[in-house]
Amino acid sequence: MSTRPGWTRWLSPTYIWRRSVHNLLPKLSALVVAALVWLVATSDRRVNIEQGFDVRLEVRDTSSGTERRAVSDLPSTVRVTLSGQRSRLQGLAADKIEASVDTTGAKEGSFTLPVEVRAPDGTTALRVLPARVQGFVDSQLSRTLPVTLSVGTPPENTLPRYSVSPASVVVSGPSRLVITVDRVVTVPLSVGAGSEGAARLVPLTPQGTAVTNVVLRPASVTVRRTDIEAIPIRSVPVLLPAPPARLNVITSSVQPPTVRLIGPAEALRNLNSVTALLPYKAGSYRITPTFRLPPGVQILDSVSISLSILERP
Numbered sequence: 199m200s201t202r203p204g205w206t207r208w209l210s211p212t213y214i215w216r217r218s219v220h221n222l223l224p225k226l227s228a229l230v231v232a233a234l235v236w237l238v239a240t241s242d243r244r245v246n247i248e249q250g251f252d253v254r255l256e257v258r259d260t261s262s263g264t265e266r267r268a269v270s271d272l273p274s275t276v277r278v279t280l281s282g283q284r285s286r287l288q289g290l291a292a293d294k295i296e297a298s299v300d301t302t303g304a305k306e307g308s309f310t311l312p313v314e315v316r317a318p319d320g321t322t323a324l325r326v327l328p329a330r331v332q333g334f335v336d337s338q339l340s341r342t343l344p345v346t347l348s349v350g351t352p353p354e355n356t357l358p359r360y361s362v363s364p365a366s367v368v369v370s371g372p373s374r375l376v377i378t379v380d381r382v383v384t385v386p387l388s389v390g391a392g393s394e395g396a397a398r399l400v401p402l403t404p405q406g407t408a409v410t411n412v413v414l415r416p417a418s419v420t421v422r423r424t425d426i427e428a429i430p431i432r433s434v435p436v437l438l439p440a441p442p443a444r445l446n447v448i449t450s451s452v453q454p455p456t457v458r459l460i461g462p463a464e465a466l467r468n469l470n471s472v473t474a475l476l477p478y479k480a481g482s483y484r485i486t487p488t489f490r491l492p493p494g495v496q497i498l499d500s501v502s503i504s505l506s507i508l509e510r511p
């Protein structure tokens with residue numbers, strides 16, 4: 199009887215060969231079946247698919263010269279279709295794809311240039327829409343303009359005072375756009391007494407149209423309301439005195455029909471209207487009237503009256 203340990207049999211080439219060829223056909227069959235199952239189960243991972251991405255369009259310009267150039271009128275994004283394995287594309291973010299147009303050497307004015315796409319590793323760029331883009335090359339211009347404040351209508355019993363910081367902004371961009379900016383205004387903002395808020399800025403043309411594709415630095419300002427306490431203010435209608443008997447008023451117009459009065463609270467409490475002092479005469483004319491007011495009371499608004507008067511026969 200042999201006393202050799204059982205594991206020493208695996209040191210014998212003859213024993214290893216006999217074990218390898220034992221039930222060889224079933225072993226090979228099982229291996230083939232396992233390989234087929236693996237291929238079927240992972241086929242969707244290995245097959246290439248297509249997926250579209252909205253990619254931000256960048257501009258490259260290395261033109262020599264001391265004058266800075268600006269590019270405008272380009273689409274903000276392009277549609278890029280990539281091909282690759284599903285596992286690669288499903289986890290891919292659009293900001294990992296590069297889409298650019300090279301305006302180096304392009305003359306000032308309109309241009310049409312191809313879009314260049316750089317796909318991430320493991321993917322292939324199939325299509326880009328649009329394949330060619332149109333834009334405009336212009337010199338870069340910067341202007342400093344004051345900020346025009348726009349606020350909501352305050353309560354009638356207040357006389358608000360505001361401060362804006364900073365008081366001016368720099369408008370930069372293509373010169374053909376920057377020169378059309380007439381003023382920079384704040385988006386209407388309601389600020390309580392003694393408080394402040396951030397107001398976004400909008401560049402406008404002389405006709406009041408917003409100018410796009412320009413950069414404002416800063417893009418917003420701080421609006422502070424410096425008045426704290428309410429001031430005695432009252433709004434009352436403007437009345438016209440009766441004309442002389444020899445004159446006949448055909449038409450009359452008062453702008454504004456009501457005015458704001460400021461003064462001692464006791465004096466304002468007894469005022470329900472103000473009467474304009476007019477030197478009536480025949481004809482059609484416009485006049486800025488005067489008013490007889492109690493001591494300490496003042497009118498905050500400018501009044502204009504239009505009259506058309508005929509003399510009676």
